[in-house]
Amino acid sequence: MKKIRTIRRTQEHNEILDNSFITPGRFRELDGLRGIAALSVVAYHFGYPAVQNYPRIAPEPYSIPLGELGVQLFFIISGYVILLSAIKSGSALKFGISRFARLYPTYWLALAVAAAVYFLYGNPGRNITVIQTLINTTMMQRFMLVDNVDQVYWTLAIELQFYLLMGFYLALRRGRIYRREITIGIFCWTTLGLLICCIFHPEASLTGAPKMLVWGVVAEHAALFSLGMVFFMYSHDRKFTWLMPYCAVTASINAFLMHDGAHGVGVAIICAVFFAVIYVRHVPFLARGPLHTLGTISYPLYLGHAMLGYMLIDMSYPWAGAWGARILALTLVLLWAWCVHSTVETRVSAALRNVLARKLVRA
Incomplete structure (x- = not known):
């Protein structure tokens, strides 16, 4: 009996996460959290950040405390979603195609609008060039040490690093995802x-090699992506794992180290x-409405709200x-986002x- 239990535990740890692991239907509450x-x-x-670039609206700033933590929620x-997408794709190539088609068309349109806003209307706090804009079309400008045309693009480089990591794993394992390996x-x-966060903090003071190391490992945000993957596995098999509190506590510590206590609590x-x-x-109010x-x-709302929104303000x-x-x-900006979603995201x-x-796949 002991041997049988050991075999079962081994089989469970070596479980392949495939389509049979996925619960049918869309988890609509995720869209509510995105909202x-x-x-x-x-x-x-x-x-407040808007007034840094537009002096005439400086007399009346306001601030949403820790509003930027919405980005951390996006990472979770x-x-x-990316672990789900990787399982559905079944290969590194299909996964890459899915991510490319999902991200780039909307990004290119948003980049074109941001560049048009700058060159036609201006932005007192920015100095953007044509070459910089062209490099930004790759979405890899951060790796080339080129500034973003719109500062909100910084999160895209972090997302890309996570996608590349997942794509590399899919290529290495020929499209199979093993629960034990993902857990490790x-x-x-x-x-x-x-x-890395314990050694190099806070982020604002980093330059040179330490900053590149923090960027390269996605040190501050690794726990957030990891927690999202752990949550995905839990939501489909309801098996609680110690990785949940570990990733959550680590993410909070990283936020505290790289920023402050308020960010850690947030x-x-x-x-x-x-x-x-x-x-x-x-959760009805997240699943609809x-x-x-x-x-x-x-x-599209995230990509277009800054440069376009600041100009409108x-x-x-x-x-x-x-x-x-x-x-x-x-x-x-909401109207812009809805139009882009209805055309570019759903059709293009x-x-x-x-x-x-x-x-590519059939070639």
């Missing part, structure tokens, strides 16, 4: 990130809320006032994915 993340980031950016969601990888990556709250959502599973709608347009401020200008900008990206799949 919260997007709204918090937009609200934060429309506040990404960990959840999560622990090692999270621990390495924590060690990340801890985000982790707890995310777990509560996947534990309860059915305004937050769910915001979540479905969150990618600056243009309308003289006659609409501080709050009127921000409300108008938010309304128009799907068509591009199908074309690439025909040309």
